[in-house]
Amino acid sequence: LDVPRIKRVSAKILAGGTAVLRSPWPVAGTPPAGVAADGGAFDFELTVHSADAGALRLVPRIAVLGVGCRRGIGQQAMEEAFAALLAQSGLCAEAFYKVCSIDLKRDEPGLRAFCAAHGFAFETFSAAQLAAVEGRFSSSGFVQSVTGVDNVCERSAVLGSGGTLYCKKQAGGGVTMAAAMAPFAPDWRWQDE
Structure with a gap:
């Protein structure tokens, strides 16, 4: 405050x-x-x-962080990747409310610890759900061969937010991250209800 x-x-x-x-x-x-x-x-x-x-x-909490990572990646690598994304995008950490990834990552200890440390909800999607997301995304043949979808971080951020991609894939240290914004329409009229 x-x-x-x-x-x-x-x-x-x-x-x-x-x-x-x-x-x-x-x-x-x-x-x-x-x-x-x-x-x-x-x-x-x-x-x-x-x-x-x-x-x-x-700061409205409307940002969703999409994450892809190597198996067994630690929380510290997640923190470093998040700090790099914030520095690159100019976004503030307080704008984020959720992390999304592919269901293959649902039990990753480093990713779960990162979410818990920040109080972020964590949601995962199947490769088929991610592949169905419309838009222009970075593509990786390697990611496709491992996960069944060409991009995890950008697609999961967009799907989890229901909005649009704000910050394209940032990669480093075995982690990829992207940010998307949920639809947001501020309104003074809440006072009248």
Whole structure:
């Protein structure tokens, strides 16, 4: 929790000012009193990126991590691959909520430990389910020969998110990772329910 920035935004609203939101997604409905969704200088932002703009960051948990790995790979290799993906993509770890892979990896201790350490749900799919995912994905003959599908990380991220590929396959240390974003439509109208 970013308590100083939370206090700064809250104090502005309580003093009768207007806190401005920046969001790359359109926000449906009417903002509550004391909040504006205009451009220009902003006090808080809706983002999945790690860059710090000096504003209060609100991070929706909409990112899904697709993972492929060698058999017996350890948690440390997973952590290193995840750190590399975050650095390369600019995404923040807080945006992720789930890890997906092929069912051949469902009992991998390093992958399970990685998910547990981050509080990520873990979901697996069959090769046939992954092969049926539509889109343009990186292809590997070796992965096809071992798993029965040409790509595990990108396809599983897209299938698990129900959305679109955001970060293509990153490979290193016996691990491949990709990120996809679940559909997201923020809405102020939750207040009316």
